[in-house]
Amino acid sequence: MSEELVNQTESLTLDKQTILSSKESFNAKHPLNNQWTLWYTKPQVDKKENWHDLLKPVITFSSVEEFWGIYNSIPQANQLPLKSDYHLFKNGIKPEWEDEKNAKGGKWQYAFTNKREVGSIINDLWLRGLLSVIGETIEDEEEEVNGIVLNIRKQAIRIGIWTKSCDDEKLKVIGERLKKVLRLSDEQKIEFMSHDASTEKNAKPQIVL
Ligand code: MGP
Numbered sequence: 001m002s003e004e005l006v007n008q009t010e011s012l013t014l015d016k017q018t019i020l021s022s023k024e025s026f027n028a029k030h031p032l033n034n035q036w037t038l039w040y041t042k043p044q045v046d047k048k049e050n051w052h053d054l055l056k057p058v059i060t061f062s063s064v065e066e067f068w069g070i071y072n073s074i075p076q077a078n079q080l081p082l083k084s085d086y087h088l089f090k091n092g093i094k095p096e097w098e099d100e101k102n103a104k105g106g107k108w109q110y111a112f113t114n115k116r117e118v119g120s121i122i123n124d125l126w127l128r129g130l131l132s133v134i135g136e137t138i139e140d141e142e143e144e145v146n147g148i149v150l151n152i153r154k155q156a157i158r159i160g161i162w163t164k165s166c167d168d169e170k171l172k173v174i175g176e177r178l179k180k181v182l183r184l185s186d187e188q189k190i191e192f193m194s195h196d197a198s199t200e201k202n203a204k205p206q207i208v209l
Contacts, residue, residue: 032063034062040056062091086126107198143164
């Protein structure tokens with residue numbers, strides 16, 4: 001992603017000019033291209049709780065103002081407990097392999113394994129990820145990205161972008177942009193794996209960037 005695209009993503013803030021200068025539409029909301037739903041997976045405390053019991057939708061929004069209102073009132077990435085997840089998905093798509101919009105796709109993922117190092121930057125990186133998804137700068141006009149996921153684990157904090165398909169060409173563009181959004185160096189590799197493959201043991205990523 002070019003620096004320009006990064007700036008576009010970062011400028012997805014409230015348009016204060018509307019409030020200050022418009023007599024009529026000072027309360028205008030700035031719509032996003034899509035409606036988005038934030039989901040949360042709470043950590044399992046009892047082995048009887050399965051994946052579906054632990055995953056719940058939190059809130060749906062469709063404007064920049066609503067996004068910031070929600071973002072500012074939920075725990076930051078570095079405040080989440082171990083084994084929890086945030087998922088932000090286009091409204092109507094469940095953050096599960098089984099959802100028909102995810103079933104033929106997969107995810108680009110990076111695992112930040114140095115927890116001490118990532119602790120101080122994860123909030124910023126997760127916010128950049130969220131903005132790139134809702135602002136749709138993570139892709140061109142492909143509608144390939146279904147959502148973004150944050151996993152808090154003992155070994156690593158992971159950020160993943162879930163896609164609709166496993167189309168090599170489209171994926172590479174998204175992968176390259178994700179590396180920029182997460183401020184990764186050339187040596188820090190992200191991996192793409194289809195959901196089909198990820199349910200197999202010792203599966204290898206299909207693409208590494
Ligand atoms: P995970 O949280 O994606 O991986 O999946 P992690 O953190 O490496 O897990 P762990 O095995 O190291 O703890 C953890 C488990 O959650 C999976 O093995 C599945 O049982 C369940 N799970 C995760 N996802 C994304 C799904 C899903 O989309 N559908 C269903 N049915 N179960 C899922």
